[in-house]
Amino acid sequence: MLERSHIQSSGFDNVSADGAVAGFRVRLRQPNYRGTRVSLVEGIDVTVDGEVYPAASNRYRIAGCEYAHGELEGLLDVRWPVGTWIDVIVPRPGGLTPGVHHVETIVWYRHPYFPPQFRPIPVRDARHATIVL
Amino acid sequence: MLERSHIQSSGFDNVSADGAVAGFRVRLRQPNYRGTRVSLVEGIDVTVDGEVYPAASNRYRIAGCEYAHGELEGLLDVRWPVGTWIDVIVPRPGGLTPGVHHVETIVWYRHPYFPPQFRPIPVRDARHATIVL
Amino acid sequence: MSGAFKYGVSLYSYTDDLGTVMTLEDAFGHIADAHATGIELLGEANLPDYPEVSTAWLDRWYGLLDTHKLEPTNFACWIDTEASRSRELTAEEAAAQLRQDLDLAKRLGFRFVRPKFGVIDDELTPHPVWEGAVERSLDLAAKLDIVIIPEIHAPTPIRHPVVEAYVDFIQRTGTKHFGLLIDTGIFQDRPLPFWQHETPEMREGAMSFLNGIKVPVEQLAEVIDYVPFIQAKFHHIDETLHDHNIPWERIVPMLKSLGYSGYLSSEYEGARDPWVAVEQVRRQHALIRKLEREYDAAHAAEGEQAHA
Amino acid sequence: MSGAFKYGVSLYSYTDDLGTVMTLEDAFGHIADAHATGIELLGEANLPDYPEVSTAWLDRWYGLLDTHKLEPTNFACWIDTEASRSRELTAEEAAAQLRQDLDLAKRLGFRFVRPKFGVIDDELTPHPVWEGAVERSLDLAAKLDIVIIPEIHAPTPIRHPVVEAYVDFIQRTGTKHFGLLIDTGIFQDRPLPFWQHETPEMREGAMSFLNGIKVPVEQLAEVIDYVPFIQAKFHHIDETLHDHNIPWERIVPMLKSLGYSGYLSSEYEGARDPWVAVEQVRRQHALIRKLEREYDAAHAAEGEQAHA
Ligand SMILES: [Mn+2]
Ligand SMILES: [Mn+2]
Numbered sequence: 001m002l003e004r005s006h007i008q009s010s011g012f013d014n015v016s017a018d019g020a021v022a023g024f025r026v027r028l029r030q031p032n033y034r035g036t037r038v039s040l041v042e043g044i045d046v047t048v049d050g051e052v053y054p055a056a057s058n059r060y061r062i063a064g065c066e067y068a069h070g071e072l073e074g075l076l077d078v079r080w081p082v083g084t085w086i087d088v089i090v091p092r093p094g095g096l097t098p099g100v101h102h103v104e105t106i107v108w109y110r111h112p113y114f115p116p117q118f119r120p121i122p123v124r125d126a127r128h129a130t131i132v133l
Numbered sequence: 134m135l136e137r138s139h140i141q142s143s144g145f146d147n148v149s150a151d152g153a154v155a156g157f158r159v160r161l162r163q164p165n166y167r168g169t170r171v172s173l174v175e176g177i178d179v180t181v182d183g184e185v186y187p188a189a190s191n192r193y194r195i196a197g198c199e200y201a202h203g204e205l206e207g208l209l210d211v212r213w214p215v216g217t218w219i220d221v222i223v224p225r226p227g228g229l230t231p232g233v234h235h236v237e238t239i240v241w242y243r244h245p246y247f248p249p250q251f252r253p254i255p256v257r258d259a260r261h262a263t264i265v266l
Numbered sequence: 267m268s269g270a271f272k273y274g275v276s277l278y279s280y281t282d283d284l285g286t287v288m289t290l291e292d293a294f295g296h297i298a299d300a301h302a303t304g305i306e307l308l309g310e311a312n313l314p315d316y317p318e319v320s321t322a323w324l325d326r327w328y329g330l331l332d333t334h335k336l337e338p339t340n341f342a343c344w345i346d347t348e349a350s351r352s353r354e355l356t357a358e359e360a361a362a363q364l365r366q367d368l369d370l371a372k373r374l375g376f377r378f379v380r381p382k383f384g385v386i387d388d389e390l391t392p393h394p395v396w397e398g399a400v401e402r403s404l405d406l407a408a409k410l411d412i413v414i415i416p417e418i419h420a421p422t423p424i425r426h427p428v429v430e431a432y433v434d435f436i437q438r439t440g441t442k443h444f445g446l447l448i449d450t451g452i453f454q455d456r457p458l459p460f461w462q463h464e465t466p467e468m469r470e471g472a473m474s475f476l477n478g479i480k481v482p483v484e485q486l487a488e489v490i491d492y493v494p495f496i497q498a499k500f501h502h503i504d505e506t507l508h509d510h511n512i513p514w515e516r517i518v519p520m521l522k523s524l525g526y527s528g529y530l531s532s533e534y535e536g537a538r539d540p541w542v543a544v545e546q547v548r549r550q551h552a553l554i555r556k557l558e559r560e561y562d563a564a565h566a567a568e569g570e571q572a573h574a
Numbered sequence: 575m576s577g578a579f580k581y582g583v584s585l586y587s588y589t590d591d592l593g594t595v596m597t598l599e600d601a602f603g604h605i606a607d608a609h610a611t612g613i614e615l616l617g618e619a620n621l622p623d624y625p626e627v628s629t630a631w632l633d634r635w636y637g638l639l640d641t642h643k644l645e646p647t648n649f650a651c652w653i654d655t656e657a658s659r660s661r662e663l664t665a666e667e668a669a670a671q672l673r674q675d676l677d678l679a680k681r682l683g684f685r686f687v688r689p690k691f692g693v694i695d696d697e698l699t700p701h702p703v704w705e706g707a708v709e710r711s712l713d714l715a716a717k718l719d720i721v722i723i724p725e726i727h728a729p730t731p732i733r734h735p736v737v738e739a740y741v742d743f744i745q746r747t748g749t750k751h752f753g754l755l756i757d758t759g760i761f762q763d764r765p766l767p768f769w770q771h772e773t774p775e776m777r778e779g780a781m782s783f784l785n786g787i788k789v790p791v792e793q794l795a796e797v798i799d800y801v802p803f804i805q806a807k808f809h810h811i812d813e814t815l816h817d818h819n820i821p822w823e824r825i826v827p828m829l830k831s832l833g834y835s836g837y838l839s840s841e842y843e844g845a846r847d848p849w850v851a852v853e854q855v856r857r858q859h860a861l862i863r864k865l866e867r868e869y870d871a872a873h874a875a876e877g878e879q880a881h882a
Contacts, residue, residue: 001134001600004286004540009852010607033281034310037349076349082311083285098860100813112348112384112393115472119348124463128813130856133609133863134292137594137848142544143299166589167619170657209657215619216593231552233505245656245692245701248780252656257771261505263548266301266555287595287848540595540848 001083002029006125007103008085014095014131021095024048024131025061025087031107031123035082038062038075040110042120044088047104053090055108061087096131103129134216135162139258140236141218147228147264154228157181157264158194158220164240164256168214171195173243175253176202177221180237186223188241194220229264236262269527271558273551274304274339276497277312279534279543284312287540291330296544298334300551305331306497306531307374308342309367317366319373327374339529340378340415340447340495341371347384347393354384357398364403364414372410378495379407380415380447388472390422397435400444407443415447415495421475423452424485436492446492449533451499454478454511458501478511483520490524501536503549507556518557522565530554577835579866581859582612582647584805585620587842587851592620595848599638604852606642608859613639614805614839615682616650617675625674627681635682647837648686648723648755648803649679655692655701662692665706672711672722680718686803687715688723688755696780698730705743708752715751723755723803729783731760732793744800754800757841759807762786762819766809786819791828798832809844811857815864826865830873838862 003009011027026046030036043055056069063078066089080086088105104126110119136142144160159179163169176188189202196211199222213219221238241253275297280288288296290312297305310316314323331338345363347355355363364381371379381399383392400414407414422428429446436444457477464473486493502510532550534543583605588596596604598620605613618624622631639646653671655663663671672689679687689707691700708722715722730736737754744752765785772781794801810818840858842851 001595001597002286003849003852004282004595005849009849009856010604013607029285033278034308034344035316036310037346039349039351040346042351073351079310079316081314081316083314098864099815100857100860102813110348110351112346113344113382113390115385115388115390117388117472128853130853130860132856132860134287134289135594136541136544137287137590138541142541142548143296146299162593166586167616167652168624169618170654172657172659173654175659206659212618212624214622214624216622231556232507233549233552235505243656243659245654246652246690246698248693248696248698250696250780261545263545263552265548265552 002085005127006031006107006123007105007127007129009129011085011087012103012129012131014133015089020093022093023089023091024096025089026103026105027085027087028105028107028125029085030080030082031125032109033082035079035084038072038078038080040112041072041080042108042110043069043072044108045106046088046090048096048101050102053092057091059089059091061089098131098133100128100130103127135218138260139164139240139256140238140260140262142262144218144220145236145262145264147266148222153226155226156222156224157229158222159236159238160218160220161238161240161258162218163213163215164258165242166215168212168217171205171208171211171213173245174205174213175241175243176205177241178239179221179223181229181234183235186225190224192222194222231264231266233261233263236260269525271521271527271554272304272529273300273302273555274306274529274531275300275302275547276306276308276340276342276531276533278306278308278342279532279547281311282538283540283543294330294334294336296547298336300548302551303335303337304339304529304531305336306340306342307338307376309370310344313370317370319370324373331375338375338377339531340380341367341374341376342380342382343367343371345381345383345396345399347395354393355395357395357402360395360399361402364399365406368403368406368410368412368414371412376412378413378415378447380417382417389428390419391428392416397431400435401439404439404441404443413443413445413494415445417447417449417497418452419449420451420454420479423479423481424489429489433489433492445494446489447495447497448486448489448493449497449499450512450517451535452479452481453483453513453517455480455513456511458511483513483516486520487524490526493526494528496521496526496528496530497533498530498550498554499533499535500546500550501534503546503553507549507553509550509553514553514557518554519561522558522561577833579829579835579862580612580837581608581610581863582614582837582839583608583610583855584614584616584648584839584841586614586616586650587840587855589619590846591848591851602638602642602644604855606644608856610859611643611645612647612837612839613644614648614650615646615684617678618652621678625678627678632681639683646683646685647839648688649675649682649684650688650690651675651679653689653691653704653707655703662701663703665703665710668703668707669710672707673714676711676714676718676720676722679720684720686721686723686755688725690725697736698727699736700724705739708743709747712747712749712751721751721753721802723753725755725757725805726760727757728759728762728787731787731789732797737797741797741800753802754797755803755805756794756797756801757805757807758820758825759843760787760789761791761821761825763788763821764819766819791821791824794828795832798834801834802836804829804834804836804838805841806838806858806862807841807843808854808858809842811854811861815857815861817858817861822861822865826862827869830866830869
């Protein structure tokens with residue numbers, strides 16, 4: 001079972017590459033009432049303590065594989081089911097300092113059954129979350 | 134998984150005996166942080182829409198068996214585990230009318246590690262709940 | 267005397283609860299405990315491996331149906347005409363999606379499938395591939411004994427070119443495997459509360475339908491022959507059993523007088539605080555059952571007077 | 575240089591979450607994700623068939639420990655001296671309960687067992703059977719390589735006849751299988767918020783210890799030789815990483831200076847809104863780890879100066 005907020009407490013952590021802290025990750029549960037093809041997600045913006053990390057610069061770990069932003073559009077057969085999470089991996093050399101941060105996310109969702117003017121729509125969440133280490 | 138409130142939405146229902154509606158039942162999850170021997174529960178008072186149904190007049194359905202109030206004390210080896218519910222069965226000929234009711238419960242808990250003056254302590258809950266039929 | 271309603275619940279009601287505070291097993295328990303007999307499922311929401319389904323999951327599904335004495339009612343699916351940004355689905359591709367869901371629905375024992383097509387305008391006109399996709403699927407639907415039922419959902423009222431096109435389609439093809447799903451949100455006659463991030467400007471503009479499109483319940487008579495299934499959409503019923511948005515006191519007598527005896531399948535769509543849906547669905551069933559009993563009692567009395 | 579703390583979490587932290595919004599698997603995930611290495615379990619809370627345990631459950635338990643790289647730390651049990659209203663347990667009966675829990679703890683891989691005895695007065699003096707029950711269990715504890723550790727818990731301070739009796743027992747028996755569990759609630763120096771139904775009269779009377787019994791952290795030195803395990807009790811840490819009740823900025827340096835290198839096992843005991851505990855435990859670990867790093871940095875600097 002996942003936390004009710006889209007942004008999860010667990011999973012918020014610094015990430016390393018080649019022995020150095022290269023960034024951080026934010027874990028999100030599927031915020032929609034149905035699971036979807038990943039191609040319907042046009043990217044996820046992350047803001048931490050007011051600093052914006054735009055969707056196009058982030059990477060996305062979904063169902064065990066990691067994708068660049070530009071790859072999402074082609075993922076017609078990869079799904080993000082209800083009740084599961086994905087990680088948004090944000091590049092930031094040195095990562096975030098341990099402690100509590102204010103985290104905001106916007107999932108840009110293209111719902112084909114929404115009026116064209118609302119495609120994509122921003123699905124927002126915001127909360128405090130903690131980097132332990 | 135159970136609802137967070139002690140009193141559960143599901144399980145609140147009229148009950149029949151010998152073809153007639155003889156009363157109603159209230160479902161409660163284990164409200165304590167540990168499961169206990171049933172002998173530590175000294176009874177459960179129920180109040181519906183202000184009318185009190187005292188513990189001594191109620192019956193208790195626990196782990197598949199039904200007990201009178203006087204039998205609880207002897208249930209040293211029957212347990213009410215965390216994450217499970219029991220039903221308090223309240224005699225009331227005709228039952229409750231379908232619709233929303235205000236339900237209050239007091240579980241009288243004897244915690245051997247509490248100061249003697251607080252044995253038993255009342256563990257309270259109150260909420261609206263609905264008789265569907 | 268008209269027939270009795272059947273009472274069901276859509277798993278949509280437990281959106282956000284499922285996966286955070288509730289398992290599928292729990293949902294079955296809540297539905298059965300409300301004395302309902304039907305369960306509605308959303309393929310892409312409730313099947314963990316959609317569009318696949320494992321035999322283990324099927325065993326679990328049929329075990330739960332048996333344990334809780336529930337029958338599968340409607341299977342919701344989506345035809346994502348804009349799944350890709352670069353090109354839209356062809357009618358053949360849309361049909362392939364629909365046929366895949368018909369097969370899946372049948373394996374789970376459903377009798378109805380609701381496809382939700384992508385739309386092309388702010389009136390939610392479905393993408394024109396809907397007709398070719400459905401037509402290419404009618405033989406399969408007949409073979410599987412499933413009725414395909416697109417949803418009449420706010421802001422689309424009953425008197426609307428979209429509904430006319432569906433009715434024309436039924437009349438032209440003579441099919442018994444296509445019909446209309448009425449979502450009772452079209453009868454909403456009082457405004458919904460503002461949703462998070464909604465502004466007054468939005469409510470006056472594109473979101474004005476959230477104030478209720480107030481379709482007169484009498485118009486049900488114009489389409490009821492094509493309506494085998496109803497989603498009982500609602501948003502808030504208070505502790506006096508008063509619905510703040512949907513006029514059940516007019517919907518229920520109208521459906522009774524029209525002889526509707528299919529399912530009313532609860533679609534709770536109100537505040538998403540944990541566990542609220544469980545109680546709200548129970549209130550809705552208590553309310554509709556009460557109105558149904560009152561209708562029956564009044565008409566039994568009328569019947570007696572007529573015979574006196 | 576003192577050793578490093580070990581970081582653990584007691585499942586007590588997730589009270590009310592377990593069984594409503596969280597499974598045991600989820601709890602393992604949250605603990606491991608906080609970079610902790612130890613898990614503390616409550617027999618009567620977390621074992622569904624307590625006092626039995628199935629081999630299937632044991633397989634699941636060891637599978638989870640392996641998957642999440644956690645080790646079992648302390649197993650909490652209760653000696654309900656007043657399980658029956660009509661008569662109290664004898665020392666032999668109390669010993670039978672304790673030995674049963676020692677066996678169970680061993681099967682689950684625990685190294686510590688905390689028995690909570692019934693009490694006989696408002697100072698929470700344990701029922702006198704404690705001594706006979708423990709003495710009758712020491713051989714088994716030795717055989718199983720488990721240390722029995724009753725808890726020093728508010729309102730009982732370090733300088734108290736109860737603690738003296740425990741220390742006397744250790745010195746009299748010379749056992750290495752009995753020790754003290756310190757619950758950091760004894761250092762609480764600011765009041766807790768009122769609990770539901772608590773009145774000002776209650777707080778001034780029997781519940782006054784909820785304002786904090788403020789044991790000076792320096793007194794840890796008097797018992798640290800007998801303390802192999804610490805429960806890091808806390809109630810609220812805000813978003814500036816400030817604990818509203820427990821003086822970690824004094825506890826951590828004291829424990830470091832005393833060379834404590836055992837577990838700090840989180841016991842969150844604050845507001846029981848769903849999921850709050852997950853975030854609170856993470857904040858506590860972030861806070862204690864920060865204080866530990868600061869202590870180490872300061873003392874590394876001192877060490878360098880000393881060598882300069
Ligand atoms: Mn609907
Ligand atoms: Mn403790």
